Amino acid sequence: MSAVSITGAAGSPESQERAGAAHRAQPRPRRWYRQPALVAGLSIIGVILVLVIAAPLITSYNPDTQNLNATLAGVSGHHWLGTDQEGRDTFTRLLYGGRLDLQIAFIAVLFPFVLGTILGSIAGYFGGWIDIIIMRLVDIVVAFPFFVLIIALVFVLGPGERSIYIAITLVGWVSYARIIRGEILVAKRQEYVLAAQSGGLSNLRIMGRHLLPNVITQAIIYAMSDIVQDLLAIVTLSYFGLGIQPPTSDWGTMISDGQNFLTTHWQLTTIPGLAVVITGLGLSLVGDGLADLLRPGQS
């Protein structure tokens, strides 16, 4: 690899931290509930998930039913967070919107994860021309700014949920491919792989049963921050009118609806944005906690 290469997993801040104390195992009890970041993150995400999943039990309003007698209402016992310009209950829309956004974000992360892991494993394990082709492809996709490519792809595919999945998959796989390839390059020189190879195991079996369980950790940790990025992409697309289509509620459309009333009813814009920030905080904490738990010997 070249001394000043821009490829490889060097992009993640984690890899900078890893450089110093790479794989220096410290025997210490590492139970998941002793990781403050992980516990805090899981609690935040847990509360949010319970709220959005149990939305029909928590609120009796319909998120899309308009009530033109109660538009732009303030905070009250009936409307915990007030109502929007069409009299729809903000709290209800927040819960149902979060339900949709989180559902899409969690599903959307799976496709690039699987595709990137497969391509990264093939590139790292076999090397040679197939590695060159896959990594060139990575370079090309990376050349486009994330949001530019996502917005352009959703534009050509037509707005909506399906386009979001396709766009995120086409753009998102590259990070996983880089991470897994880098890990495989190191792991494939280890003795257990050489032993498996001389034992006559098939390449597929070595990759699937021996290498993958050892390298997948990094991809899982990255996936946590990737969900945050996907959530941001979904919310941003919806804000621009390219994602979730009105009247269905979503945090992005709520922010976009509310910005016309920003000076008088700031809560309409601020609250859905805060929901995104808190969800992002929770997921980042889970990611950091997992990193501490799964990568030995680092702080």
Add this chain to the structure above:
Amino acid sequence: MGRMTFIGRRLLLLIPTAVGVTIIAFFMIHLIPGDPAQTILGIHATPRAITILHREWGLDRPLASQYWLFMDRLVHGNLGTSLYYGVPVGGLITSHLPPTLWLISYAAVLAVVISVPLAIIAASRKDAVRDHVVRAVPLLGLGMPAFWLGLILQVTLAIKFRLFPVSGYGTGILGHLHSMFLPSLTVAIALCPVIIRSLRASMLNVLGSDFVTTARAKGVPAARLYVRHVLRNAVIPAVTVLGINIGFLVGGTVIVEQVFQIPGIGQLMINSIFQRDFDVVQAVALVFGFMVVMVNLLTDVAYASLDPRVRFDK
């Protein structure tokens, strides 16, 4: 190998990436469901208009020949014609480019100005309260939608306190600096988490090395120690991280330009999306792609000049 040879080599390596960028931009047309010409021109398009567009884009020819046509036009500086404005796309892009370049550079400077002191504060006493406070910043920043932050800054600093214009590009250098402060700050805040994290990590690495202990033992004052000894070494990985995230920075401008109504190529792209002006969207995506490729090259060169240990080989 000398520096020029190194740069030349990197330029050669850029060619396949640049060609790939054009291929992706080219294939965007073919992702459009159904007949692209029909979709782009809308349901009221006359058959004649559709035939003209087919011929102009060569949609009736084989794929390879279509790409050849696309590249032939591209190398002649022809990026197509805007369906909405009725003018060549190339001119549209040149006139919208300066605000975007301003925004990118301004945001990069602000990001460094914010991140470096925070990273020093955090790294100078690991695990102290201030370290934890600084480390919490990225956690909040990573999940913050840029357009939302832009709106909040707008309503507080521009509308309530009237410190900055609500939107626009401003006139003259001072005008640009004033008008573009909030948008640049928005992009910078989105970028800071990554820089703070990597800079803090690499500073901790440097702080643990022998030459820092020696410098401390010699009685080098703290300020001098951090600026001359620690920062100089720690900044190298941070530059790489900044370079790799330049795509993120550039992409962020698309969103922020829309929020602050800055007439850059990002806003041009979003507006063209709603005008279904396909040639413009394709060309802007292409320009953004080339921009990132060029910045990556600059990062490599900067990296090599900052760190004398980097050899210009392979």
